[in-house]
Amino acid sequence: MKYAYYPGCSLRGTGRAYEESLLAVFQALEIDLQELEDWNCCGATTYMSVDELTSYALAARNLALAERDHMNVVAPCAACYLVLNKTQRYMHDYPDIKLVVSRALAAIGLHYDDHVQVRHPLDILLHEVGLKAIAAKVKTPLKGLQVAPYYGCQIVRPYATFDDQRNPTSMDRLLEACGAKIVHYPLKTRCCGGSQKGTLPEIGLELIRHLLTEAQNNGADVIATVCPLCQFNLECFQKEAGNHNHPISMPVLYFTQLMALALGASGEAIGLQRSLIPIEPLLARKEIAYA
Amino acid sequence: MELKRTVKFEADRDPEFARWISHTVGGERIRHCLQCGLCSGSCPLSLYMDYTPRRLMHLSREGFKEEVLSSSSIWLCTACYACMVECPKKINITHLMYALKQRAIEERFYPKRFPIPVMAQQFSRMVRGSGRITESWLIVRVFLRTAIWRLLGMSGLGLRLFRAGRMTLKPEKIERRAEIISMLDSVAATRKELAL
Numbered sequence: 001m002k003y004a005y006y007p008g009c010s011l012r013g014t015g016r017a018y019e020e021s022l023l024a025v026f027q028a029l030e031i032d033l034q035e036l037e038d039w040n041c042c043g044a045t046t047y048m049s050v051d052e053l054t055s056y057a058l059a060a061r062n063l064a065l066a067e068r069d070h071m072n073v074v075a076p077c078a079a080c081y082l083v084l085n086k087t088q089r090y091m092h093d094y095p096d097i098k099l100v101v102s103r104a105l106a107a108i109g110l111h112y113d114d115h116v117q118v119r120h121p122l123d124i125l126l127h128e129v130g131l132k133a134i135a136a137k138v139k140t141p142l143k144g145l146q147v148a149p150y151y152g153c154q155i156v157r158p159y160a161t162f163d164d165q166r167n168p169t170s171m172d173r174l175l176e177a178c179g180a181k182i183v184h185y186p187l188k189t190r191c192c193g194g195s196q197k198g199t200l201p202e203i204g205l206e207l208i209r210h211l212l213t214e215a216q217n218n219g220a221d222v223i224a225t226v227c228p229l230c231q232f233n234l235e236c237f238q239k240e241a242g243n244h245n246h247p248i249s250m251p252v253l254y255f256t257q258l259m260a261l262a263l264g265a266s267g268e269a270i271g272l273q274r275s276l277i278p279i280e281p282l283l284a285r286k287e288i289a290y291a
Numbered sequence: 292m293e294l295k296r297t298v299k300f301e302a303d304r305d306p307e308f309a310r311w312i313s314h315t316v317g318g319e320r321i322r323h324c325l326q327c328g329l330c331s332g333s334c335p336l337s338l339y340m341d342y343t344p345r346r347l348m349h350l351s352r353e354g355f356k357e358e359v360l361s362s363s364s365i366w367l368c369t370a371c372y373a374c375m376v377e378c379p380k381k382i383n384i385t386h387l388m389y390a391l392k393q394r395a396i397e398e399r400f401y402p403k404r405f406p407i408p409v410m411a412q413q414f415s416r417m418v419r420g421s422g423r424i425t426e427s428w429l430i431v432r433v434f435l436r437t438a439i440w441r442l443l444g445m446s447g448l449g450l451r452l453f454r455a456g457r458m459t460l461k462p463e464k465i466e467r468r469a470e471i472i473s474m475l476d477s478v479a480a481t482r483k484e485l486a487l
Contacts, residue, residue: 153371
């Protein structure tokens with residue numbers, strides 16, 4: 001298996017540990033990733049509100065580059081995953097959009113014939129590798145670790161077909177295969193507010209607070225995320241989200257960090273030291289002796 | 292005493308706006324809306340909105356342009372797609388929210404220094420220039436234009452992220468930046484030619 005890896009901008013910034021741990025997991029499971037050559041920003045949810053047509057063209061450049069190299073795309077960031085899939089869908093459904101995008105691609109010597117699949121690591125790990133193969137490679141089971149699986153919005157909604165849109169379980173099952181215990185977490189697909197924490201801080205903070213409190217109340221030791229913005233929101237504003245009577249301190253890791261630990265990666269290789277809320281004391285308490 | 296009429300007459304509506312919303316991308320099915328309210332019920336932000344998504348859909352398709360474009364709802368939408376998954380008529384509500392945001396930005400229906408359109412504009416400028424986003428500089432650019440004092444409040448967090456190697460001052464760039472400009476110019480030309 002070989003895929004074009006589309007990191008997206010966040011995995012080169014605040015989400016670096018996501019990239020580090022994703023590469024470690026894929027390497028341990030022998031899936032080849034080759035970074036998409038000269039990829040550009042997908043436009044995320046933000047560009048769409050200024051200029052929709054341009055945002056499709058931007059996203060399509062990445063699809064066309066992958067098609068040129070005859071590869072399917074792996075997009076770990078939730079926004080990238082959604083935008084690339086949405087662009088494919090809209091080019092298919094709206095002839096005008098297809099025309100605009102095709103001309104923009106032609107202007108730089110590219111074209112796109114809808115031959116690329118854009119997939120999420122959750123999908124590939126669950127459906128291409130499989131739970132059995134993963135469980136067989138676990139070296140350090142995450143025994144006794146209580147995980148709240150947080151999917152956020154844009155992975156399973158609205159276009160993903162690999163999991164249920166209201167109650168996704170792919171991450172639950174992958175982490176269970178690594179020995180972790182999944183706690184009941186009904187807010188698993190509730191929005192974290194995205195960039196609202198920056199633009200409308202009071203409201204953003206309230207959404208973050210609900211997600212953290214719910215995980216805490218349901219006995220989670222750690223929250224596992226699939227999106228760099230979710231991870232950032234849930235980890236970086238805990239002090240503000242908590243208060244004197246109800247302080248919140250809960251490590252928030254990428255699901256790939258937890259998986260990589262179980263598969264034998266060292267903490268440093270997968271960016272554990274980049275966390276603002278360290279998970280090491282918790283792992284020591286649970287006697288999980290990772291590499 | 293200020294006396295105000297609380298009910299709108301037919302003549303107060305803007306039929307052009309109603310036509311526009313049902314012909315814009317994603318708006319094809321807006322006239323099928325049953326007003327069932329599943330969108331508002333599933334929306335995590337509807338409780339902060341002046342018009343919930345259900346009301347906003349109705350106001351839009353009936354041409355209440357002023358109310359819709361000056362509503363807080365279009366800025367509160369985070370594009371989480373919960374409403375779209377629930378909608379029994381498969382109306383592309385999230386996409387309509389994008390369309391309304393664009394229209395509100397075009398017609399300047401927002402308060403001065405309002406961060407959301409500023410962020411969107413800075414984001415697109417950065418993509419035009421570099422092909423990629425460098426999060427640290429995007430945050431700085433937005434706050435410089437909206438709320439400088441909040442930069443100070445965030446400097447502690449910024450420093451911790453910097454130390455953890457999660458923020459960098461080195462801008463991310465693609466190799467063939469000229470391609471981005473060519474694409475943007477091409478989109479603009481086609482849009483003009485086809486009057487999209």
